[in-house]
Amino acid sequence: MCTRFLFFVLVFCGCQAFAQQISPKRELRAVWIATVDNIDWPRPGDYNPASQQQSFRQILDNHRQSGMNAIFVQVRDAADAYYAKGAIEPWSEWLTGRQGRAPEPFYDPLDFMIAESHQRNLEFHAWLNLNRAVFKGHPNVTPDHVSRQHPDWMLTYDGTKFFNVGVPEVRNYITTIVTNLIRNYDVDGIHFDDYFYPYKVVGQILNDQVTFYKYGAGYANIHDWRRDNIDQLIHQISDSVKAVKPYVKFGISPFGIWRNRSSLAPDGSETRGLSSYDDLYADTRKWLQMGWIDYIAPQVYFHRGHKRVPYQPLVDWWRKNCFGRHLYIGQGAYRMNGESGWDSPDEMPIQIRFNRQHPEIQGSIYFSSRSLLNNYKGFQDTLRRDLYRLPALVPTMPWKDHTPPLPPQEFELKRTQTQVLMRWQMPPAAVDGEVPRRFVVYRFRENEPIVLNNTSKILAILPAPQTYYADTPPTRGSYRYVVTALDRLQNESYGVMTDVEVQ
Incomplete structure (x- = not known):
């Protein structure tokens, strides 16, 4: 017989060491689902809504069985959309086979994905590519595409058209994309990846000097001006998200290095590689200091023995520079598919255990879904049998x-x-x-x-x-x-x- 009385019990925090030894009670366990070029979903050539929905459910079920509690799904690849309500950009070609063509029979992929995720207790974060307008090798865009309506907003670099974020109207346009989305959909978060100004290519020149002459008064050089353009955009989006739905999380997944330590950058990490600050004009550390973002998920896609960018020292730098915001580590699951330095099946599990030793690190996001589902180095099995065998709640954000x-x-x-x-x-x-x-x-x-x-x-x-x-x-x-x-x-x-x- 059950006793019929009822009383309240305190949610004991317990000993931190005990909690860490068993399995963290709070830990983000997430995966990126990339849609651009059909990397993860939908399958290439699969334009049938019923088939798309079935495959997406299977993806979610697999990740749920692996202990995940959040997904980050790409819903804007190249100034396009995987959603209908409030959209001012055309349907994605990777969804229906031709840009601007709606699903037939019609469904709203974003509504569907959010509902299916929430049914499985998965947070849903809408992942948007911030500045790519026309994907390299995919020039067939609709007549009403922003690159045709506003060619003056575009920069062409190495075959890709990018938004010129030095133009104030561009920053307003991108902010409108975000606010329209969160007004119309029950997303848990808005997420940007590492694409700000383009990655540098030898022999290519970024032709935004005219824009600099028009808007760059008061800046010592074009590099500081570019960084401030990105700062203004991130700050503007942050304020807009808080104003529209203050509970929606806003975060960034930049390239793994903020700055390499040098006489000019004494606060940088002990690394030697491309950096967000100097190469992509993204001052990601500042965004944490200013409280503009709720979390950062640096892409630390390096093994522990990497000569120029070893995993543990870089992660250690980030945990000392997250300024009270959440730090999730972007884990390069795709690296386990035969890349040098990733021969041991223990490499990724050791990285996860290292993360767990430091309370500033509150979880991981894996790139990408397909790599986990392919079970490279048996890592999906390791998640299910060991690392993520027990469930975890998403970390809270008291601010x-x-x-x-x-x-x-x-x-x-x-x-x-x-x-x-x-x-x-x-x-x-x-x-x-x-x-x-x-x-x-x-x-x-x-x-x-x-x-x-x-x-x-x-x-x-x-x-x-x-x-x-x-x-x-x-x-x-x-x-x-x-x-x-x-x-x-x-x-x-x-x-x-x-x-x-x-x-």
């Missing part, structure tokens, strides 16, 4: 929201011959107006301490409004079940608890 939801109400248990059936009720909104978005179900033996940081005790993380769960205990005995609520940013409520005797 965005620190108010937990109210706990579940009217928690009841019923025992059958083989199962324990649980039901509870949705609580009212908390003081910040939020209701639960998820529920977490824990199970303890009667004599065990109620330590909710022990992720081995998590039975399920359920999407609201599901308010029931059925458990099959492994053996006879007395058990305690605890249910907590999570809000949008995964602040966790107090728990409600009751006991049951399984005979």
Whole structure:
């Protein structure tokens, strides 16, 4: 018989060492799903909506089985769109085979992807390429494409057309793309990759000198002006996201090196390679200092023995320079497909364990989906059997929201011959107006301490409004079940608890 009384239990943080030893309670475990050139999805030549949806569900199911709790899906490849509502750019050619052609029969891919992700308790981050307008080798754009409507906004470099972000109207245009998207879709985050000014190519010249003469008064040189253009754009988008939906996360995944340490850059890392600051004009460290972004996910796609950019010293530099914002490491899963320095199947697991030794590092994002699904070096197996065997919640962002939801109400248990059936009720909104978005179900033996940081005790993380769960205990005995609520940013409520005797 189950006891009929109900009481609140504190969500014990527990010992940090204990939590880290078992598995982190809070850790971003994410994967990039690239759509440009059909890298990850949809499959090349697959323009059938039903087939696209089936393959996307399979991708999500695979990553969920590998312990992921978030996905970052590319929804703007080259001034195009994978969504309908509020879109001012044409449908992507990699979705339907021809730019500007809508899916037939019609569906809204972004609506679909968000719904499927949230059903699986995966955060959905909309990944936009910031400055690419026309992809190299793909010149067939629609008559109303921005590159044709505003050729004066474009820079051509090595066969690709880029937005000239030195033009104020360009920055406003890109900001409008972002605000339209978050107004119309229930995304958890807005995400930019490493493309700001283009990667340098020998023999190519970036022809924005005329723009510099027009707008660059007061700058010592064109390089400082370019950096400030990107600064203004990031700041403008940050302010707009906060104004429209303050709970939406905004973050960047830049190239791994901010600056190499030198007499001109004493705060740089002990590395020798291309840098975001000097080569791409992206002062990513400043964006963290200023609080313009909620997280940074540097692409540290290097092995530990790399002569110019070794993994651990670079990651160590980032953890000392994240200024209280979240630091996720971009992991190069594709490197495990036979690249030099990645021969050992232990390389990536060692990197993940190194990350976990440092509390400033709050998770990983893997590039990309296909590489994980191909199970290079057996890494997907390692995630499932070891590193991500136990679940994890997404780290909280107290500067965005620190108010937990109210706990579940009217928690009841019923025992059958083989199962324990649980039901509870949705609580009212908390003081910040939020209701639960998820529920977490824990199970303890009667004599065990109620330590909710022990992720081995998590039975399920359920999407609201599901308010029931059925458990099959492994053996006879007395058990305690605890249910907590999570809000949008995964602040966790107090728990409600009751006991049951399984005979």
